[in-house]
Amino acid sequence: MKRQFGLTMVSVALLSACASTGPGGPKGAGSPSAAASAASAASAASAPRGVVPLSRVPLVTTPGAPGAAASGPTMPDPSEPKPYDKVITGDAKTQEGLFKVHSVKTRLYFEIPKALLDQPLLMVANATQVPAGVEHVGRALNEDVIRFVLKNNRIYLQQISQAYITDPSKPNADAVQRSQRDPILASFPVEALGKDGAPVIEVSRLFLSEVGDFSARTMLRGSGPDPSRSYIDQTKAFPGSVRVDAVQTYQIGAMPVIIPGMPVMPPASPSRAGSVNIAYNIVKLPEKPMQPRFMDDRVGFFSVSRVDFGASGQDLKRDRMITRWRLEKKDPDAPLSEPVKPIVWYIDSATPEALVPYVKKGVEAWNKAFEAAGFKNAVQARSFPTKEEDPEFDAEDVRYSIIRWVPSPVPNAYGPHLSDPRSGEILNANVVMFHNILQLQRDWYVTQAGAADPRARQLPLPDDLMGELVTFVVSHEVGHALGFPHNMKSSSLYAVEKLRDPQWLRTMGHVPSLMDYARFNYLVQPEDKVDPALLIPGIGPYDVFATRWGYTPIPSAKTPDEEVPTLNAWAREQDSKPWLRFSAPKADGGDAGENVEAIGDADPITATTWGIQNLKRIVRQLPAMTGRDGQEDRTLEQLYRTLAGQWGREISHVIGLVGGYRLQNKHNDQPGAVAEAVPRAQQSRAVKLLNEQLLATPQWLLEPTVTERLRTWEPNMMLQVYQRSLLRYLLDPSRTRRMQDQTALLGDKAYGVDTMLHDLRQGIFTELASNARVTPIRRNLQRGYLELLAERVNAPGAAVDDSKLLMRDEMKVLRQQMQAAAAKAPDAVQRAHWAGLADYAVRVLDPRTAGGGMMLFGGFSWNGAQGQDLCWGDEHSMFDQLVAQEFDRAQAQGDRAQGLGDPARIPGLKSEATSGVRP
Numbered sequence: 001m002k003r004q005f006g007l008t009m010v011s012v013a014l015l016s017a018c019a020s021t022g023p024g025g026p027k028g029a030g031s032p033s034a035a036a037s038a039a040s041a042a043s044a045a046s047a048p049r050g051v052v053p054l055s056r057v058p059l060v061t062t063p064g065a066p067g068a069a070a071s072g073p074t075m076p077d078p079s080e081p082k083p084y085d086k087v088i089t090g091d092a093k094t095q096e097g098l099f100k101v102h103s104v105k106t107r108l109y110f111e112i113p114k115a116l117l118d119q120p121l122l123m124v125a126n127a128t129q130v131p132a133g134v135e136h137v138g139r140a141l142n143e144d145v146i147r148f149v150l151k152n153n154r155i156y157l158q159q160i161s162q163a164y165i166t167d168p169s170k171p172n173a174d175a176v177q178r179s180q181r182d183p184i185l186a187s188f189p190v191e192a193l194g195k196d197g198a199p200v201i202e203v204s205r206l207f208l209s210e211v212g213d214f215s216a217r218t219m220l221r222g223s224g225p226d227p228s229r230s231y232i233d234q235t236k237a238f239p240g241s242v243r244v245d246a247v248q249t250y251q252i253g254a255m256p257v258i259i260p261g262m263p264v265m266p267p268a269s270p271s272r273a274g275s276v277n278i279a280y281n282i283v284k285l286p287e288k289p290m291q292p293r294f295m296d297d298r299v300g301f302f303s304v305s306r307v308d309f310g311a312s313g314q315d316l317k318r319d320r321m322i323t324r325w326r327l328e329k330k331d332p333d334a335p336l337s338e339p340v341k342p343i344v345w346y347i348d349s350a351t352p353e354a355l356v357p358y359v360k361k362g363v364e365a366w367n368k369a370f371e372a373a374g375f376k377n378a379v380q381a382r383s384f385p386t387k388e389e390d391p392e393f394d395a396e397d398v399r400y401s402i403i404r405w406v407p408s409p410v411p412n413a414y415g416p417h418l419s420d421p422r423s424g425e426i427l428n429a430n431v432v433m434f435h436n437i438l439q440l441q442r443d444w445y446v447t448q449a450g451a452a453d454p455r456a457r458q459l460p461l462p463d464d465l466m467g468e469l470v471t472f473v474v475s476h477e478v479g480h481a482l483g484f485p486h487n488m489k490s491s492s493l494y495a496v497e498k499l500r501d502p503q504w505l506r507t508m509g510h511v512p513s514l515m516d517y518a519r520f521n522y523l524v525q526p527e528d529k530v531d532p533a534l535l536i537p538g539i540g541p542y543d544v545f546a547t548r549w550g551y552t553p554i555p556s557a558k559t560p561d562e563e564v565p566t567l568n569a570w571a572r573e574q575d576s577k578p579w580l581r582f583s584a585p586k587a588d589g590g591d592a593g594e595n596v597e598a599i600g601d602a603d604p605i606t607a608t609t610w611g612i613q614n615l616k617r618i619v620r621q622l623p624a625m626t627g628r629d630g631q632e633d634r635t636l637e638q639l640y641r642t643l644a645g646q647w648g649r650e651i652s653h654v655i656g657l658v659g660g661y662r663l664q665n666k667h668n669d670q671p672g673a674v675a676e677a678v679p680r681a682q683q684s685r686a687v688k689l690l691n692e693q694l695l696a697t698p699q700w701l702l703e704p705t706v707t708e709r710l711r712t713w714e715p716n717m718m719l720q721v722y723q724r725s726l727l728r729y730l731l732d733p734s735r736t737r738r739m740q741d742q743t744a745l746l747g748d749k750a751y752g753v754d755t756m757l758h759d760l761r762q763g764i765f766t767e768l769a770s771n772a773r774v775t776p777i778r779r780n781l782q783r784g785y786l787e788l789l790a791e792r793v794n795a796p797g798a799a800v801d802d803s804k805l806l807m808r809d810e811m812k813v814l815r816q817q818m819q820a821a822a823a824k825a826p827d828a829v830q831r832a833h834w835a836g837l838a839d840y841a842v843r844v845l846d847p848r849t850a851g852g853g854m855m856l857f858g859g860f861s862w863n864g865a866q867g868q869d870l871c872w873g874d875e876h877s878m879f880d881q882l883v884a885q886e887f888d889r890a891q892a893q894g895d896r897a898q899g900l901g902d903p904a905r906i907p908g909l910k911s912e913a914t915s916g917v918r919p
């Protein structure tokens with residue numbers, strides 16, 4: 001209706017204008033009559049907002065045409081910039097910085113110096129506040145190199161691709177440049193020009209809408225931002241950057257509940273609004289890029305990549321450049337010199353005062369590694385300076401790297417960094433510590449070191465111990481901020497017996513790298529009398545090696561290519577010192593040494609045996625250590641669930657041997673095979689341990705002094721979740737495929753799927769041979785195992801290996817044995833159990849009902865949990881994903897007859913049981 005009304009008013013104005021004119025011109029002599037003027041004014045006053053009255057619309061006519069005016073005023077070209085003071089009015093609040101930032105009421109203007117036009121700038125978007133329960137503070141949304149281009153009174157925001165490069169002197173330089181079409185993310189009319197010709201553009205919508213990939217839509221799983229509920233919160237201009245903080249509101253859609261084999265359930269709750277604070281930084285890149293250092297995948301570094309079309313050879317040269325800080329010696333000739341510009345982190349003033357010294361210690365621990373690279377005091381930590389000490393300091397300025405302390409219930413921390421995509425130079429890096437990391441560290445230390453450290457047998461932990469745990473977390477996150485990714489490999493190259501040797505631990509530590517997901521030394525037994533200070537990881541031999549490899553200057557090399565021979569020689573140190581190795585890209589998930597949360601995984605069977613000995617001690621300590629202060633039992637519940645998770649993870653390391661390989665990442669000048677299959681005997685021992693420590697009911701985990709304080713059904717449910725999750729992990733198709741590959745290569749020397757299924761039958765269905773009574777816990781285990789076999793047997797599509805057929809044959813054998821057991825069962829419960837399982841197997845094996853039997857006990861498969869890019873949260877490893885999914889299964893099924901219960905009624909049960917899988 002509004003649009004129709006607007007058109008009507010324009011039509012009336014047109015008719016009125018035609019009635020007052022004619023071939024002879026206006027009625028009467030001279031200017032229009034007062035009545036006509038009044039009518040025109042009335043028309044203007046009555047026109048709806050947004051509709052231009054006819055009296056203000058210039059008539060476009062052809063010169064010389066009938067009715068054309070002989071002369072008249074020229075209307076201004078709307079595409080031309082306006083006078084500066086008409087745009088940047090007296091109401092403007094202006095900030096000087098990389099470029100001027102003007103705020104005029106609700107509008108935001110950039111005044112871009114002409115020298116910055118066409119220059120590469122780094123644009124970064126991070127979520128600084130998020131809706132409760134959605135993602136995490138500090139989540140990186142996107143970063144891209146952009147530039148502002150001026151054409152025809154418009155500024156175009158272009159994204160600059162760094163994918164293809166060539167030497168400008170090469171004949172194909174122009175062709176390479178022309179082959180890349182930089183996308184235009186947005187365009188803005190030039191509103192005015194500054195005194196030096198700097199274009200002024202209104203950029204509000206850049207930060208209130210989705211431009212390119214700078215969006216929180218995926219993070220929130222919602223619709224696009226609603227401009228009416230979004231606004232620019234604040235802006236800051238700094239010498240090398242501009243920051244804009246915006247509040248954007250999305251509609252977060254509720255997700256339907258999807259369980260394979262069951263009808264799609266509607267969302268449990270309607271969609272809701274979700275507001276997020278996004279910090280946009282536009283950063284000036286160095287005028288002269290740092291000389292890159294090419295990546296070697298035998299040494300762990302984050303990297304940026306490009307294709308060099310200027311290189312000689314018969315294939316494309318794909319360069320990966322490590323991300324690292326620009327460190328230059330004050331004295332280039334000195335073996336050990338202070339850097340021209342050290343790497344400095346400022347400690348957030350919100351950090352608990354008692355922990356500040358430990359945060360500083362965690363940062364500066366890395367100086368040990370940088371000294372091996374020739375730099376003294378390269379890494380420093382400082383408190384926030386006062387205005388007198390540094391009047392320019394602002395924690396939001398990207399010139400400063402910050403250790404932030406965030407008041408969040410999320411038990412996590414992380415260390416992101418910004419890097420120049422042209423060279424890999426790290427420009428800024430922040431470490432974010434969520435406050436609840438303290439509880440997570442406490443729970444881990446109690447359940448991993450509680451047997452060897454008397455300090456961990458009473459809560460609260462001593463302040464100095466908690467401080468050392470914070471130092472450990474900070475050092476790990478600073479490692480990320482220095483360019484180092486996780487290294488799960490090197491820890492599996494320490495001989496397991498060394499990890500209880502005090503002398504070895506003093507010199508080498510229990511893991512070679514702080515960047516591993518290895519926490520505290522849970523192998524040390526009380527009788528070893530190891531100093532508890534040696535139970536916490538520190539900077540290890542691999543960390544020193546990687547720092548030396550990535551940061552040591554090579555003055556003789558004038559180009560990155562000239563560094564390669566030296567870097568290759570340094571990397572070959574891994575041949576004689578295997579604990580200096582990094583992950584192998586050819587592992588494809590099958591490296592038995594690529595375990596998270598693992599200590600001693602060179603021999604995980606021995607390590608897990610020792611670890612469980614300690615867990616048996618610790619579970620008996622829990623009731624006494626949690627106090628009698630009249631509070632609820634939540635702390636006891638948390639520690640028990642964390643301990644159960646520790647037990648499950650240690651067993652998962654043993655499963656990694658089955659169908660596993662030992663890999664070394666080798667380049668073409670290193671002889672020998674890259675991968676060797678884990679010997680058959682060791683794989684057989686692994687399944688034997690599973691039968692003993694997982695499938696035979698672990699009564700120690702059901703410690704009465706603990707379980708009597710829990711909900712009655714919780715211990716059985718917890719045990720069932722881990723048994724089913726670990727069996728699913730063992731029977732994963734990727735594992736059985738590797739076992740088939742090993743059989744094809746090694747024949748009888750391989751541990752085959754058929755042998756594994758036979759060995760599992762001996763542990764899961766012991767009662768079939770002994771005719772013993774089956775307890776409720778064992779009945780749950782046997783039902784769950786049949787469900788897993790049914791999933792594989794009835795999986796859609798053709799089998800990629802023999803495992804599907806072997807599992808079908810195993811179900812036939814079990815069906816026959818269970819039918820026989822039902823016939824001689826001593827009572828109705830035992831008979832119903834065996835007969836029910838046999839009937840289920842019949843339905844699974846019958847092609848006319850294939851797939852239908854999978855719903856009898858609620859068995860189904862999952863696509864995998866989605867983890868966050870954090871270091872210390874949940875669901876990093878496949879095992880932890882399966883545990884989380886099994887809890888979801890228990891919640892969806894709600895089958896208390898099987899002892900499952902509803903985890904939703906236990907606050908945090910899933911998160912506590914699976915906590916501690918990420919740094």
